[in-house]
Amino acid sequence: MEITKKNFSEQLENITKNLKRSCFVGFDAEFTAILSGDCFKYRLFDTNKERYDLIKDEVSKMIMTQVGLTMFQYDRDHDSYIAVGYTFHLCPQVVADIDQMFIFQASTLKFLCRYNFNFNKFIYDGLPYLSKVEEAHIRQQLKDKTLVGSLIHALTMEDERKLQKYCSEVSKWLTGKDEETMYLDIECPIMRYIVHNEIRQRFTDVLTTDSLGNSNKVLIYRDKYVEGANSAPMAILEDNLMSCLLGFSQIIDLLATHQKPIIGHNNFLDLVLLHNQFIGPLPKKYCTFKKNINSLFPIIFDTKYISHEMRKRLTFDEVWKSNALQDLYEFFSEGKCKKLESGVNFIKLSTPFNVKQSYHEAGWDSYCSGYCFIRMSHWAACDNSGKYRPVGPSEKLAALAPYCNKVNVIRGAIPFMNLVDVDPPRHRPELxxxxxxxxxxxxxxxxxxxxxxxxxxxxxxxxxxxxxxxxxxxxxxxxxxxxxxxxxxxxxxxxNVIKHTPAGRMAIWGSALLTGSLLLFLLHRRVTK
Structure with a gap:
């Protein structure tokens, strides 16, 4: 299901329920740029820290335009999985003194066009979001009573005219009509919040509240002491505003709260972007970045890394074509894995995707990642026990526990990023x-x-x-x-460090000179005796 700002509010409850019922969640994202050029070329020399230092400044200019989440729910009675997939469309926002920025590479535009990316949904219907740092900044302005001033200061001339128009309508209603209530239909949540504050300040005898039946409507009572009316304290209006501004960030909070295992494919860059977009600016230290990600999502599996390790158990004739997600998914979905001929769980999408047009669409890719995880974890669990049989989700997770929080690193000196411990030593041959x-x-x-x-x-x-x-x-x-x-x-x-580095050569020459000087000194003493 596609989620935009048009249906997010009405679907939020269902999304929350499906997340709570799930045993793990497939994750994928699409970006506005691809790191390219010689300066971003992945090299066999790179340690993970060097790779992070290389990309962190450039990644801070990129954003996720789509996030795919597939929630895999286990049906114990039928030993099967129901997969509930969502594609969330995201778009940056302007709020007060926060003006979110990003770059869009022409090559990425071309790539997205090839896979039928809907730019209208991104621009017109994309969900807003705030990082934890941005959210804290807005909440501090609310606490200091300075947010309204910042919001008004940031209004365009057109929005200023709209604000004056709304106030004029209220003034005419108060002086010329007898109705006890009136409505203002205001779609923009920021403008809605400003109007609430402006009307309360200009017309001290009225009561304003958000209409329960229509979230876009501002309901105004002529008498603020009217019996039975919601008192609409400012705290409620502030909470409503924050919910609108947070948008997709509420989903990130749900994932963090329920701590469901997150399943991705080759998600090193996804995690770097996720930090920048939903936690805050990327830290200078690589170890701090890892700690922050692990605090947010304590259980992460990368099917790219798992597939690299699992393929070692197969012969050349048995193994999949490549570790690309599409090849891996088709290998398992077409029944090519001889290790999975019996006891395999049935997996069903609650709402089928159009496979021919869905690769590189975040929702579909998140489903493929979770699907491959289920198949590889089943295979690993059966290998551990020595027989092929039905395997539940807990046993699946336990079977792949050695790969938990280990994220694949493309063409580097170190095979994976360890999110909970020190990264492993270099695995490539000596230089x-x-x-x-x-x-x-x-x-x-x-x-x-x-x-x-x-x-x-x-x-x-x-x-x-x-x-x-x-x-x-x-x-x-x-x-x-x-x-x-x-x-x-x-x-x-x-x-050889000693032989081939300037410091090593200096040490050799220094040692030689010292030894020679000592010999000459001893020889001189012997002669002079």
Whole structure:
């Protein structure tokens, strides 16, 4: 189901109920930009901290335009799952002195157009949101009684004219008509809040309240002491305003409150964006970022990382085509996994998607992530017990517990980000050191081209005539060393800190000088005796 600001309020209760009933939640997001260019190229040299430092400033300019959530509910009687999928359309907002900004890359626009992204829903119907930092700022202004002034100050000339028009209508009604009540139909929640405050200030004898039957209507009573009327304290109006401003952030709060396991696919970048958009500006320290995410969502599974680990249990002929979400989903949904021929849970979408047009649509991808999680966790649980049989959600989660809070890192020196502990040590082969024997300045592009046929590698300069090589596997590293063992143009050897760093060489020379000086001193003493 698609959720926009048109149906969010009426669906919020159902969304909450479905979330409470779920045993885990599939998650996916679509962005306004894709990190591209040489400066954002993922390299085998990168540690997770370096990767985070590389992208955090650029990611702060990006936003999620869609968030997909699929809530998987277990039916114990039929040993099956009902999947309730939602696609939330989001759009930044302007409120008081907060003016949310983002970039939209042309390449991303082209990509989204290819997958039929609806830009009208994004712009006209997208849900607002506030980060925790922005929410705290607005609430402080409410407490200080300065928010109304900030909101009025930020009004456009057109909105100022609308405000004056509403006040004029109230004035005419008070002086020329006998009706005890009147309505003002105001769609914008910010304008609605301003009108409440302005009318109460200008016309001290009236009572204003939000109409219970229509959230867009401001109900005005001629007599503020009228019997049976809701007193509409300002606190209620402020709560109504905050609910409207928070929008999708209320869903993030629900996820955090109920702490359902979150299932994503390759969600390193999703989590970085999620922090920036819903928690606050990305912290300088990578460890602080991890701590903040884990505090919000303490149970996260990444099906990309799990699939990398699980494929090690299969032979070459049995394994899926690639670890891309679409290939992984089709492998399991088409029954190609020989490990899952019996005892598999039936999974049904409560509202079917159009598969041919739905990939890279956040709701569908969130369903695919959860689907793959159910299949891999079933396989893992049966492997652990030694037989293939029905497996419930608790046992599924327990079977994949070793992969919990471990998020895949694309083409880096470290295989995953550990959200609850120190990241694992480097898993790539030791770096190689290359020295040009003929060139005055080493040509990194030429080296990359020469080595490309030997396997996946990255090369970076390390001085005028030297560079470092990172290989994806030990097989590739050994192949490079063997190939260039007697090469006259390049000398390649395993990188040695003492031998190949200036500090190491200085230490060697310093040690040699010290040893030589000591020997000369001892020799001199012996001669002079």
């Amino acid at each position: 190689l050191h290359i020295k040009s024997m003929k060139e005055r300045i080493i040509n990194v592009g030429k080296i990359t081209s020469v080595l490309a046929g030997l396997g996946s590698i990255d090369v970076k300069p390390y001085g005028k005539k030297t560079a470092l090589i990172a290989a994806s596997t030990q097989y590739t590293a050994d192949k490079i060393l063997n190939q260039f063992q007697n090469d006259r143009e390049y000398r390649i050897s395993p990188f």
